[in-house]
Amino acid sequence: MENVQASELLHGWRRNVANIKPTLETTFCGIPCINPFWLASAPPTNCGEQVMRAFDAGWGGAVWKTIGEPITNVSSRYSSIDWEGRRMMGFNNIELISDRPIEVNLREIAEVKRRYPKHVVIASLMVESKRETWHEMVQRAEDAGADGLELNFGCPHGMSERGMGSAVGQVPEYCEQITSWVKEKARTPVIVKLTPNISDIRMPARAAKRAGADALSAINTINSITGIDLDTLEPNPNVGGKSSHGGYCGPAVKPIALNMVQQIQADSASALPLSGIGGIGSWRDAAEFILLGCGTVQVCTAAMHYGYRIVEDLQDGLLKWMSEKGYATIDDFRGLSLPNVREWKQLDLNYQIVARIHENLCIGCQLCYVACWDGAHQCIHLDRTSPVPDTTRTPGMVEAEAAKRISTTPIAKLDAGKMGLNSAITPLERIPRVDEEHCVGCNLCSLVCPVENCITMERVDNGLPFESWEERTAKGLVPPGQAVMTTNH
Amino acid sequence: MGERVSFHEQAMTRPEVIERFGDLHPPFDEQAAVVEANRCLYCFDAPCTSACPTHIDVPRFIKKIATGNLEGSARTILDANILGGSCARACPVEVLCEGSCVMHRYNKQPIQIARLQRHSMDSFYESGVSLPFEAGPEMGWSVALIGAGPASLACAAQLRRQGIRADIYDARSLPGGLNSYGVAEYKLPLAESLREIDMLSVLGVNFQFDTWVDAERLAEIEREHDAVFLGIGLGGIHKLGVSGEKLHGVTNALDLIAGYKSGEIASISGRVVVIGAGNTAIDAAIAAVRLGADEVHIVYRRGPEQMSAFAFEYSHAKAEGVRFLWHVQPVRVLGDNSVVGIELSRLTTEADGSVVGESGSGFVLEADLIVLSIGQATHTGFLGESGRDGTKVQLERGRVLIDRMSGQTSNPKFFAGGDCTNGGREVVDAVADGKRAGIGIAAWLEAQRGQH
Numbered sequence: 001m002e003n004v005q006a007s008e009l010l011h012g013w014r015r016n017v018a019n020i021k022p023t024l025e026t027t028f029c030g031i032p033c034i035n036p037f038w039l040a041s042a043p044p045t046n047c048g049e050q051v052m053r054a055f056d057a058g059w060g061g062a063v064w065k066t067i068g069e070p071i072t073n074v075s076s077r078y079s080s081i082d083w084e085g086r087r088m089m090g091f092n093n094i095e096l097i098s099d100r101p102i103e104v105n106l107r108e109i110a111e112v113k114r115r116y117p118k119h120v121v122i123a124s125l126m127v128e129s130k131r132e133t134w135h136e137m138v139q140r141a142e143d144a145g146a147d148g149l150e151l152n153f154g155c156p157h158g159m160s161e162r163g164m165g166s167a168v169g170q171v172p173e174y175c176e177q178i179t180s181w182v183k184e185k186a187r188t189p190v191i192v193k194l195t196p197n198i199s200d201i202r203m204p205a206r207a208a209k210r211a212g213a214d215a216l217s218a219i220n221t222i223n224s225i226t227g228i229d230l231d232t233l234e235p236n237p238n239v240g241g242k243s244s245h246g247g248y249c250g251p252a253v254k255p256i257a258l259n260m261v262q263q264i265q266a267d268s269a270s271a272l273p274l275s276g277i278g279g280i281g282s283w284r285d286a287a288e289f290i291l292l293g294c295g296t297v298q299v300c301t302a303a304m305h306y307g308y309r310i311v312e313d314l315q316d317g318l319l320k321w322m323s324e325k326g327y328a329t330i331d332d333f334r335g336l337s338l339p340n341v342r343e344w345k346q347l348d349l350n351y352q353i354v355a356r357i358h359e360n361l362c363i364g365c366q367l368c369y370v371a372c373w374d375g376a377h378q379c380i381h382l383d384r385t386s387p388v389p390d391t392t393r394t395p396g397m398v399e400a401e402a403a404k405r406i407s408t409t410p411i412a413k414l415d416a417g418k419m420g421l422n423s424a425i426t427p428l429e430r431i432p433r434v435d436e437e438h439c440v441g442c443n444l445c446s447l448v449c450p451v452e453n454c455i456t457m458e459r460v461d462n463g464l465p466f467e468s469w470e471e472r473t474a475k476g477l478v479p480p481g482q483a484v485m486t487t488n489h
Numbered sequence: 490m491g492e493r494v495s496f497h498e499q500a501m502t503r504p505e506v507i508e509r510f511g512d513l514h515p516p517f518d519e520q521a522a523v524v525e526a527n528r529c530l531y532c533f534d535a536p537c538t539s540a541c542p543t544h545i546d547v548p549r550f551i552k553k554i555a556t557g558n559l560e561g562s563a564r565t566i567l568d569a570n571i572l573g574g575s576c577a578r579a580c581p582v583e584v585l586c587e588g589s590c591v592m593h594r595y596n597k598q599p600i601q602i603a604r605l606q607r608h609s610m611d612s613f614y615e616s617g618v619s620l621p622f623e624a625g626p627e628m629g630w631s632v633a634l635i636g637a638g639p640a641s642l643a644c645a646a647q648l649r650r651q652g653i654r655a656d657i658y659d660a661r662s663l664p665g666g667l668n669s670y671g672v673a674e675y676k677l678p679l680a681e682s683l684r685e686i687d688m689l690s691v692l693g694v695n696f697q698f699d700t701w702v703d704a705e706r707l708a709e710i711e712r713e714h715d716a717v718f719l720g721i722g723l724g725g726i727h728k729l730g731v732s733g734e735k736l737h738g739v740t741n742a743l744d745l746i747a748g749y750k751s752g753e754i755a756s757i758s759g760r761v762v763v764i765g766a767g768n769t770a771i772d773a774a775i776a777a778v779r780l781g782a783d784e785v786h787i788v789y790r791r792g793p794e795q796m797s798a799f800a801f802e803y804s805h806a807k808a809e810g811v812r813f814l815w816h817v818q819p820v821r822v823l824g825d826n827s828v829v830g831i832e833l834s835r836l837t838t839e840a841d842g843s844v845v846g847e848s849g850s851g852f853v854l855e856a857d858l859i860v861l862s863i864g865q866a867t868h869t870g871f872l873g874e875s876g877r878d879g880t881k882v883q884l885e886r887g888r889v890l891i892d893r894m895s896g897q898t899s900n901p902k903f904f905a906g907g908d909c910t911n912g913g914r915e916v917v918d919a920v921a922d923g924k925r926a927g928i929g930i931a932a933w934l935e936a937q938r939g940q941h
Contacts, residue, residue, distance in 0.1 A: 084527040085523060363594040365591050366533035395534075399534055402534050406542075406894070406921075407541065407544070407921075408542055409584060409585060409915040411797065424594060
């Protein structure tokens with residue numbers, strides 16, 4: 001009887017899913033958006049011509065390259081980290097804010113808004129820390145037709161040496177002061193962009209919220225030196241043999257950004273509508289930021305790498321996923337993963353998993369074996385062909401045995417019957433075995449395994465109830481002196 | 490005494506031949522090598538390393554390419570295989586390292602190990618760096634090595650690294666044996682083989698060229714040295730045993746290959762028939778095509794399933810336009826002074842597997858050149874006749890019997906390796922044998938000293 005109901009429910013759910021025509025239209029701190037994909041304030045939003053082409057490609061909004069008193073840039077300006085042949089896994093820049101006159105930027109904003117009234121144009125601003133200067137800048141940006149303002153308190157290089165950018169974002173009092181000056185004047189939503197170059201991002205976030213900010217955006221780039229040329233001993237990017245710390249971004253920074261987004265959203269004194277930034281290049285990345293509470297996402301490095309055209313799959317992929325999962329709007333899934341991020345002390349100490357190697361998928365690379373021995377808990381063994389389990393053979397012993405083996409080229413005429421090197425089947429002796437009794441369930445083997453689903457982490461029902469460190473401490477089960485020990489809080 | 494002329498500079502292959510025998514597997518450019526190197530999973534106790542007779546640490550040398558440490562990569566290769574450059578080109582990697590790559594089980598192309606190995610070795614030569622090993626402190630022992638092929642070269646290098654004098658004797662005037670004269674030029678050019686020998690010569694190997702070692706000379710050599718290594722390979726190619734075999738225009742595969750590599754043969758015209766279907770037969774047939782033959786046939790008395798050539802060699806030959814005639818055997822070679830053709834008869838295989846001629850099935854294949862490639866005889870006569878005084882070392886079906894681990898023969902002072910012990914395999918097998926024998930000889934000499 002129960003089964004019948006379950007299957008009917010499933011049918012109903014499938015029907016609903018099929019009927020859902022999800023939309024990417026959303027509203028962010030009162031600003032209507034045709035989709036949540038904005039270009040971040042950076043070179044891709046340097047001028048009106050670029051922004052209009054970006055809108056044609058499908059971007060829902062653009063945060064204009066930061067407007068302020070024009071600066072002089074250096075050459076070169078960018079450098080990157082390549083990883084095993086992939087380019088720009090991490091990207092770094094020492095470019096400053098817009099080098100174009102304020103009036104030119106504002107004139108072009110007006111032109112873009114006239115031609116693309118449904119698209120979002122946010123004016124990113126950075127001026128001297130003076131009340132009147134900020135008032136004047138806010139007035140001019142709004143007069144040009146900007147849908148909102150983003151205060152650049154995050155730029156980590158160059159501008160910070162002049163008391164702007166991250167020099168403001170790193171001091172909560174300055175952040176609060178300037179935000180409140182802006183709020184005195186602004187008629188459109190005010191978004192404060194936060195720097196990650198601070199020990200606790202909630203401090204400037206709380207300051208912005210106290211000052212009345214309508215929204216936040218995070219993260220700006222991270223202080224970095226991307227590398228040093230081993231021939232010239234000069235760091236990158238190279239400006240006449242010298243370099244300077246720059247702002248790091250791109251795929252490499254996504255985990256840092258996600259963590260900071262979660263910290264802000266989980267803190268009631270910080271939480272505001274949040275535009276997520278940091279390493280977003282695909283719809284999957286975007287979905288993750290939204291699941292941690294972001295209302296829009298901003299993209300830069302991926303667009304600099306591949307061009308505006310990447311927005312097509314951002315939209316297409318996210319819509320398909322929403323339709324599959326039954327989410328009609330961005331708000332339907334926004335923040336759904338937030339309850340799943342807890343403090344360590346609230347995790348279940350009795351939850352147990354062990355690694356399981358699926359022999360039919362194993363290709364015999366033995367990376368899990370050496371990883372477990374050298375980097376984990378010595379509970380994966382190469383003993384499937386041993387008469388009894390052998391948990392004492394170290395990687396060194398395995399290699400020493402291999403070195404003694406004599407191999408010859410198989411030649412049909414000379415090796416009748418021994419031919420047929422069947423490389424399609426993994427020999428049993430190369431398939432590692434997990435000692436499930438001692439496996440601590442750390443995941444390492446499943447992470448190093450190159451074959452998807454070959455090593456799965458399986459739940460072990462140990463019959464023990466949920467128990468967290470917090471509970472254990474509260475029950476007085478933890479000896480004095482250990483109870484105060486916590487991981488980073 | 491004038492400056493020594495390098496072996497490399499003495500390569501006599503004609504430029505037009507070199508041009509026609511372009512690389513079968515062209516080298517990687519720098520960036521492609523790094524991309525390919527990064528595909529390697531870095532297996533632990535890697536199957537490719539196990540499959541390699543010399544146990545080159547393949548993942549290690551590949552990762553060094555990825556990090557830009559090409560010199561270290563070459564050193565890793567050379568440490569295991571002193572002829573790593575030749576092997577990168579000549580090895581049948583499809584049945585060795587690349588054949589055992591785990592990528593086969595992952596629905597992916599195996600890592601192109603041979604091309605990566607060549608990349609490291611080529612850049613090593615280009616850098617002009619000398620061999621990253623030195624001769625060991627002189628121990629006062631000397632070893633004679635008969636034959637200057639890959640087995641003796643690897644053995645000599647190992648001996649020199651352990652401070653033992655190595656005197657190599659060879660009948661030819663240049664070293665390398667089949668590595669120099671027997672590998673198809675599109676796989677391993679003669680000049681490349683010689684360049685590698687120049688490199689290992691810096692360890693202080695003494696070469697005695699144009700020296701034919703017979704029983705008498707062997708006795709002399711034995712007296713003068715503390716141990717003898719036999720790296721003598723195999724003998725000449727078998728005869729057909731049919732009439733007309735001595736006619737002008739009948740040759741064998743090894744002479745043909747050595748001929749074009751050494752500059753004696755510049756081109757071939759007309760129709761060519763190669764008898765036999767092993768890897769050497771294929772090398773000879775493709776050589777005939779490249780040297781200008783109008784039509785090249787391979788004739789074999791069994792079918793494609795029984796041929797001893799590797800499958801990839803068979804495909805290569807077909808791609809080059811070589812035609813195959815299966816289940817036929819030569820009856821006689823036709824011609825007055827020169828060959829004009831060969832008479833063949835069809836064979837059928839009986840239920841018990843034996844092959845018998847079909848009567849009245851004879852037919853003639855026109856030919857201007859007939860190339861025999863039906864296996865090599867052994868070359869152990871100079872080791873003494875069995876029966877009379879007994880042989881110097883124990884033989885089995887013409888092969889020198891050795892202890893696989895040390896290379897030692899039944900006569901403790903004699904060691905052996907390569908084709909004369911294994912019946913004819915690959916360069917890499919000979920290198921592995923030679924290296925093990927070098928270690929074995931050093932250990933034996935050490936043990937001998939302990940006893941006296």
